[in-house]
Amino acid sequence: MPLGTLDRDPPPFFRQGPSALSKLAVCSALALFLMVADARFKMMQPMRVMLATALYPxxxxALQPVVLVQTTATYFTTVASAESAQEEARKKLSLQSLRAIQVEQLELENLRLRKLLDLSPRLAAPAKAAQVLYDAADPFTRKVVINKGLMHQLALGSPVLDEMGVIGQVTRVYPTMSEVTLITDRDHAIPVLNARTGARGVAFGDTSTHADALELRYMAANADVAVGDLLTTSGVDGVYPPGLPVARVEKVERQVDAVFARIYCVPLALVSGTTHVLVLDPLSDQMPARPASELQAASPKGAGLR
Incomplete structure (x- = not known):
C-alpha cells in the first residue's frame, strides 16, 4: 500500500482538543466575568438563592444530631441552674423580707425623730425603668446608652442604678435615648459616705487596677478606712439621694512620705453587665432654689463688689 494513501490524522481516541493553558485562560476569564457581574449587577443572586433552597434540607x-445533643445538654443544664437559682432566690427573698421590715421600722423612727426635731423630711426621687441598649463607641470611656430620653421626661444629670447600687449618671440626653457615664469612668466623680465611720469623701473612676474599679481620693494617710467598708452616696451634691450603695473598699495603701492614702474600691452594682436599670430624677429639681443674696455673693461680680 502506498504511503500517500494512509490517514495521517490521529485516531479519535488520542485527540487532545484545546491545550490546558487555553482551558485555564477561558475558565479564568469566565470566573472573572461572573464575579464582576455578581458584584455589580447581582446576576448570580437568583442562582445562589436556588442553591441555598435546594441544599437547605x-x-x-446534617445538623439534627448536633441540635439534639445541644438540646439535651441545655435541658439538663437549665434544670440544674433553675433549681440553683430558685434556691438562691428563696434565700434572697428571706433576707429582703427581713430587711424590708427593718427599713420600715427605721423609716417610722426617722419620721418621728424629724417631726420631733422639726426637720424637713427627706426628698423622695421618682424613678423610671430603662433598658441598656449598647456600650458607647468610644473605647477610652465607660459609657452605656439606654432607651429613654427627652420623650420620656428624662433629665440631664439623673442618677442611674440597678438592684445592687449606683452604676452612673445621665450625661447626655437625646429624644429617644440617653448616654450614661458609669461610675468607673476616669472623669466621673461621686460624693460618698463611709457607712462605718460617717466620713465623707469623693470616689473617682479608676482603671489602673482592673477594668471596673474606683479610687477614694484625698483621704488622709491616717484616715479611718478599712478593707470591706461600705461606701454610700452622701447626698450633698444635690444629684444622688443619700444612702444608695456605691462601692466597697478593696485595698488600702498607706505610705510614710505620702499625704493621702491610696484607697481602691470595687462597685457593688453590675456596672459592665447590667441590662435593666432604674433612672431617678436628680434631687436638684426638688431642692429649693438658692437665695438671691447667696447667688450674688457666689458670682464674680458680687465678689468684686465686696
Whole structure:
C-alpha cells in the first residue's frame, strides 16, 4: 500500500482538543466575568438563592444530631441552674423580707425623730425603668446608652442604678435615648459616705487596677478606712439621694512620705453587665432654689463688689 494513501490524522481516541493553558485562560476569564457581574449587577443572586433552597434540607438533616445533643445538654443544664437559682432566690427573698421590715421600722423612727426635731423630711426621687441598649463607641470611656430620653421626661444629670447600687449618671440626653457615664469612668466623680465611720469623701473612676474599679481620693494617710467598708452616696451634691450603695473598699495603701492614702474600691452594682436599670430624677429639681443674696455673693461680680 502506498504511503500517500494512509490517514495521517490521529485516531479519535488520542485527540487532545484545546491545550490546558487555553482551558485555564477561558475558565479564568469566565470566573472573572461572573464575579464582576455578581458584584455589580447581582446576576448570580437568583442562582445562589436556588442553591441555598435546594441544599437547605440536606443541611437541616446534617445538623439534627448536633441540635439534639445541644438540646439535651441545655435541658439538663437549665434544670440544674433553675433549681440553683430558685434556691438562691428563696434565700434572697428571706433576707429582703427581713430587711424590708427593718427599713420600715427605721423609716417610722426617722419620721418621728424629724417631726420631733422639726426637720424637713427627706426628698423622695421618682424613678423610671430603662433598658441598656449598647456600650458607647468610644473605647477610652465607660459609657452605656439606654432607651429613654427627652420623650420620656428624662433629665440631664439623673442618677442611674440597678438592684445592687449606683452604676452612673445621665450625661447626655437625646429624644429617644440617653448616654450614661458609669461610675468607673476616669472623669466621673461621686460624693460618698463611709457607712462605718460617717466620713465623707469623693470616689473617682479608676482603671489602673482592673477594668471596673474606683479610687477614694484625698483621704488622709491616717484616715479611718478599712478593707470591706461600705461606701454610700452622701447626698450633698444635690444629684444622688443619700444612702444608695456605691462601692466597697478593696485595698488600702498607706505610705510614710505620702499625704493621702491610696484607697481602691470595687462597685457593688453590675456596672459592665447590667441590662435593666432604674433612672431617678436628680434631687436638684426638688431642692429649693438658692437665695438671691447667696447667688450674688457666689458670682464674680458680687465678689468684686465686696
Amino acid at each position: 440536606v443541611q437541616w438533616l
